[in-house]
């Protein structure tokens with residue numbers, strides 16, 4: 001087995017689509033490294049180039065320039081082997097309605113040349129919660145079940161890396177958290193995960209590292225923790241029994257008063273919450289409740305995308 005550090009390593013990838021006399025640069029000098037064993041998020045607005053990159057990895061779209069290694073295999077030198085290393089779960093629920101989940105997985109295993117004795121069809125169906133439906137026609141499955149079936153299909157050849165394109169699009173809240181747990185389980189068993197998502201909450205929950213792309217280029221590539229620290233403003237609100245005079249030391253924190261509530265904003269990299277509380281204590285101001293608010297990935301994403309020349 002090839003030893004490697006990055007499950008995906010792409011260098012200076014370019015892809016231009018030509019339509020009549022129109023050229024679209026879908027990827028321009030695109031670089032990414034996805035660490036083996038991680039859960040990596042690929043985020044970007046519509047048209048950023050996410051699907052193009054995934055389709056290049058899957059061999060459906062040909063890049064114009066650049067180098068890509070999948071699990072240490074150069075896709076230009078050994079495309080067949082590199083395809084064995086990854087499983088891709090597409091966004092569209094494109095499942096033949098006349099196959100049952102069992103038949104579909106067996107067919108897929110056959111396509112990968114997996115001998116019958118090495119197939120894990122029932123085990124995989126069980127893992128995605130579809131064992132009870134193994135003989136049902138795919139057309140009778142709900143949207144959530146079809147999505148799980150696509151995940152199962154991508155796992156048939158035990159890939160070292162799983163790519164999920166919008167894994168929970170159109171999936172209800174309950175099923176979404178089940179899929180998240182399942183993605184974590186697959187990762188815990190050693191499979192590297194890359195996912196694209198529109199739900200920034202999803203990326204925030206699952207991913208250790210995140211690449212944000214826009215207009216075919218990487219605009220940020222960092223750990224989730226570092227990304228969340230880009231906006232260092234934190235907000236704290238205190239509720240009092242009655243309206244309070246604001247101590248002079250708190251004026252620097254842009255105080256806002258609404259009924260018996262005082263809200264302050266501060267830079268968490270410079271000021272600690274306890275120092276604010278100490279000021280209240282010094283003035284013998286007793287609060288009943290306190291709540292804090294920190295920026296989430298959505299705030300950071302919006303800031304980065306808008307500073308890249310978008311509205």
Ligand code: ADP
Nearest residue numbers: 017019024026045046047048049050051052053
């Ligand atoms: P995303 O998945 O981030 O929404 P895409 O990779 O689908 O982005 O698209 C990137 C750009 O490439 C967009 O401007 C899109 O219109 C264009 N594009 C994608 N596929 C094709 C195609 N087959 N022919 C022409 N242009 C395409």
